[in-house]
Amino acid sequence: MKKHNLRDRALFYEKENGDKVRCTLCPRYCLISLGQKGFCKTRYNREGELVLLNRDRYCGLHYDPIEKKPLYHLSPKSKIFSIGSFGCNFTCDFCQNHQIVSNPEYSGTFTEDFILEKATSESSIGLAYTYNEPTVWYEGMYSLAVKLKKMDQRYKNVVVTNGYINEKPLVDLLPYVDGMNIDLKSIREDFYKKYCGGRLEPVLKTIALAAQKTHVEITTLLIEPLNTTPDEIQKIATTIAEIDDNIPLHLSRYFPTHRMQLSPTAINTIIQAKDIAKRYLKRVYIGNVPGLS
Ligand code: SF4
Ligand code: SF4
Structure with a gap:
């Protein structure tokens, strides 16, 4: 054998x-x-x-401001070494990273020692697992997260995710995670099914579970008119508020990309969405609009 x-x-x-x-x-x-x-x-x-197929295969390898994840309430104004890989368990029509997601050759082979050395250099506060969906390179993420914490508990592990992960792997990972940005792409199952090839309900479970154990911020990419009605924004905000109204919500402006070619979302629509969400949540931010936050 x-x-x-x-x-x-x-x-x-x-x-x-x-x-x-x-x-x-x-x-x-x-x-x-x-x-x-x-x-x-x-x-x-x-x-x-x-x-x-993706063990030790990474791309991106970049120092990013933590605000770019976006995380506004975890070590503000610091930078974090950020890595991605290939693959995803969703198929979002509006994926901004579809090239690295679908092309394994965009990722190279890097040792964990190399990644950890970068994560702890240049004033980086740690390691962000991001760009594509890190759930699908869970084994690499978990191993790096554990090793980083062993080096020094003060280093931070940050996970930027669609939230489509089962409970057991999530629970195993959370003790090593300092912060997560989780996408809540819509509050409708039909949106998740049609535009992401996934389901909403497991994402809501991930948000609720993660928020009990670590710092969580949420991002919703507003794609007019697909997920921008006042009713939908209200439901997004009230659903998050039921978990914790301190969870920051980032309302990000959509621009055409990949298979989604609708016009960019109007800035007024984003401002109105923020006004609605603010009725239920303490911290709501606008993203992808220079000069507005
Ligand atoms: S169940 Fe496993 S193989 Fe299937 S999409 Fe999810 S992570 Fe990938
Ligand atoms: S979950 Fe993220 S990486 Fe995956 S297809 Fe959607 S936007 Fe792209």
Whole structure:
């Protein structure tokens, strides 16, 4: 029997029906046949085991202001070393990072020692897992997060995510996480289904769970007219407020990209949305509009 490197073994899966495997990392629960990949294209069935195609594969590698994540209430005015990889468990029509998401060759191979050295240099406060969806490179994120905290508890791990992750992997990761920005792309299941290829309900669960354990801020990309009605903004804000009305909400302006070619959202629409959200939440910000916040 061939020996394989356990380092590229996925952490969350179960064997099913002979040589098939069921990935249990995210709510898609992909059932993956021998030699096939899961929906996110980052893990595949090799000889009845689920293995990773993205271990140690990173892109972006950049020092960013923490406000760019966006996180406004975690170490303001500091910078953080930020990395991404390829793949995603959503298929958003408006994905701003679709090129790195869908092209594995945009990522290179980097050791964890190299990433950690960067994360702790140049006055960086730590490491941000961002750009594509870090859930689909969970094993790398988890390993780096644990090692960074072992180096010094004061270093920060920051996760920028769509929130589409199952409870067990999330709960395992949260003790090492200092802050999360979680997308709440809409408050409607039909929006998530049509424009993101996912579901809303698991995202709401992630927000509620994460907010109990770490600092959470939320981003909603406002795409007029798809998720900008006063009714929808009110529901977004009240849903967050039911969890905690201190959670900051970032209302970000959409511009045409990828498969979504609607006109940019009107600035007045964003201002009105902020006014509505402010009735329920203490901290609401406008993003992607120079001069407004
Ligand atoms: S992480 Fe990827 S392979 Fe696993 S269930 Fe989600 S989409 Fe499928
Ligand atoms: S969740 Fe983020 S990275 Fe994934 S497709 Fe949507 S916008 Fe792109």
